[in-house]
Amino acid sequence: MQAPTAPLFTRALLTNDDGIDAPGMAALIEAVTPLAVEVWVVAPEHDQSGVSRAISLHGPLRVLERGPRRFAVTGTPSDCVVIGLSHILKDNPPDIVFSGINRGANIGEEVGYSGTVSAAIMARLCGVPAYAVSQAWRDRRNVRWKTAISGLEAIVRRFGTAPASVLNVNFPDVDPEEVTGVSVTRQAPPGSMVMGVESREDTRGFPYHWLSIRRHPGQGADDTDIGALRRREISVTPIGFDMTDHALLASLRG
Secondary structure, three states, X not given: OOOOOOOOEEEEEEEOOOOOOOHHHHHHHHHHHXXXXXXXXXXXXXOOOOOOOOOOOOOOOOEEEEEOOEEEEOOOHHHHHHHHHHHHOOOOOOOEEEEEEEEOOOOHHHHHHOHHHHHHHHHHHOOOOEEEEEEOOOOOOOOOHHHHHHHHHHHHHHHOOOXXXXXXXXXXXXXXXXXXXXXXXXXXXXXXXXXEEEEEEOOOOOEXXXXXXXXEOOOOOOOEHHHHHHOOEEEEEEOOOOOOOHHHHHHHHO
């Protein structure tokens, strides 16, 4: 029998954008437990998908204790990271932050408005390395959580935690035994997106509106996150902060 591997971290902080009661949070707790002596959860009370790096500046935040080391916050994923690092764990900071496991991949242009990835970025801004973790799916009623649960520990032990780094990890929509490998990738360039507004009226005749999004991410080159998932590989993408268009920069400079 193989001996259990020692934890890598004394303390891990977990958050997400799907909400503290989402199945992806339960999956993340299961995946991270072998990696950390203490696992703390500070996550949104309700679903905050798509809020990107929004933070709450115009109203108070409430912290609701859900159990030992479990806290729900009436705010965004980035709010949760700040509350976790600067309030709940202020005197005992975590070694690592994990954000996820998101229901659905965060690849290509989706990285820009993902609350999952943005929480990891907020951790990095606060000086703590972080992983953003997502599980791809084709059928939202049958998300293969076991693929991410069974694969995350090996990914973290392999790639570790560079100082103030963010790794965006996406697991393919296949069963664990069907994963074909691991690729270190770049973020795929944006595909096409069509934004729309659906306008309706409530029962009192007042108008209201739903935003609609139709995304076409494109094929993605072989060395991108999209390409890796297409090959049934786990995609590991380092995330940075430089949003400069370097090709245009060179052109403007002449």
